[in-house]
Amino acid sequence: MTIVHEKYKAKHFPPKPPHPKPKPQDPNPSNAPVTVPNTAHHSLQGLQPTLQSMIEEFSTLSILGEEPPTDISPPLPCPIATTPEEILVEILEHVALQDVASFARLSQVCRRLAYLVTTEERVWKRIALGHEYGFAAMHYTWSCQVDGKLLGDDDQGGYILGPDFEDPIVPTPLPQNVTSLLVPSTYPTYRTLFRRRPRVRFNGCYISTVNYTRPGASSPTSITWNSPIHIVTYYRYLRFLRDGTCISLLTTSEPADVVPYLYVEHMHKNHHNLPSAPMKDALLGRWRLTGPEIPGVEGSEKEGTLEIETAGATPKYMYKMYLSVGIPGRAARNNKLGWQGYWSYNRLTDDWGEFGLKNDRPFYWSRVKSYGLSWEESGMKC
Secondary structure, X not given: OXXXXXXXXXXXXXXXXXXXXXXXXXXXXXXXXXXXXXXXOOOOOOOOHHHHHHHHHHHHOOOOOOOOOOOOXXXXXXXXXXXXXXXXXXXXXXXXHHOHHHHHHHHHOOHHHHHHHHHOHHHHHHHHHOOOOOHHHOOOOOOEOOOOOEOOOOOOOOOOEOOOOOOEOOOOOOOHHHHHHHOOOOOOOHHHHHHHOOOOOOOEEEEEEEXXXXXXXXXXXXXXXXXXXXXXXXXXXXXXXXXXXXXXXXXXXXXXXXXXXXXXXXXXXXXXXOOOHHHHHOEEEEEEEOOOOOOOOOOOOOOOEEEEEEEOOOOOEEEEEEEEEEOOOOOOOOOEEEEEEEEEEEOOOOEEEEOOOOOOOOEEEEEOHHHOOOOOOOOOOO
């Protein structure tokens, strides 16, 4: 009986054939002439030792296709697994320019892509030096006046407070290709440069949520022993534009009622009862980052501070903010703006007054997909 059972099992339920282990893919399987330098030797400096050793192990792995639905099904086609590395890097570069967040998430697809996303310096250099997300779009000197108009020959760039907030200074313009001088002298790789160097983001806005309590006045006819407590909530919004201008707004309206209307075209008083009514108090201004700080180069200032000058509540006033570009968590970078100081300038009396920041909280960046990244965007100034 046992022999019959074994023969029936071998005929109708054959054992599964062992799957052969995938061989490491040749980075250049087509033996085509390599037109792009091989980046497998690029350094992994700046990573933790455990993560660095793990990424190095991924360098010899290949991109694996999807497993067949059954044991007897033929292997599913996977064209990207046979794509030469120089073409694959070109594809990754296009993905990064469309959305750098999507490019970073490609590292979760497989180990081979994790290695390329982490070590491919050609892509990270294009991102860091480009104007889409990188430092070519940053302004280290004032590019316009507070009202958004271009600087004239007789304009000195407005009022600038020094690091001690007393003596005015004028930043010295430096060459445009100064970013490439920071690698590897200051930052070991372009990936580290893009992640750690202070910068602002254009595809979203910065929001500061302030909550505090204050005691209320009890009614003289009240018979209760306790006094009421008021919970006060308001928001500060900052949106930075590529031409060097910015939008600042202080309001009690929640982000869902404000973020869709943070555009230059909505900055007027005639909103009436329209949904964009919270924008009636928005102020137009300008921004610049301090720096760049280059070792051994005169005229470079310390990085990490964001200067903002906006119009005041009345024409005779102007507001100035000093914010530090910080790191809110271990994974996030350049997502936080902390307060350093906030002043008002009286144009008639030439006096500076400082605002108290007892209840104010830092700004945190939130992505807004509808903002986009193009110069032709409706929120940009032509």
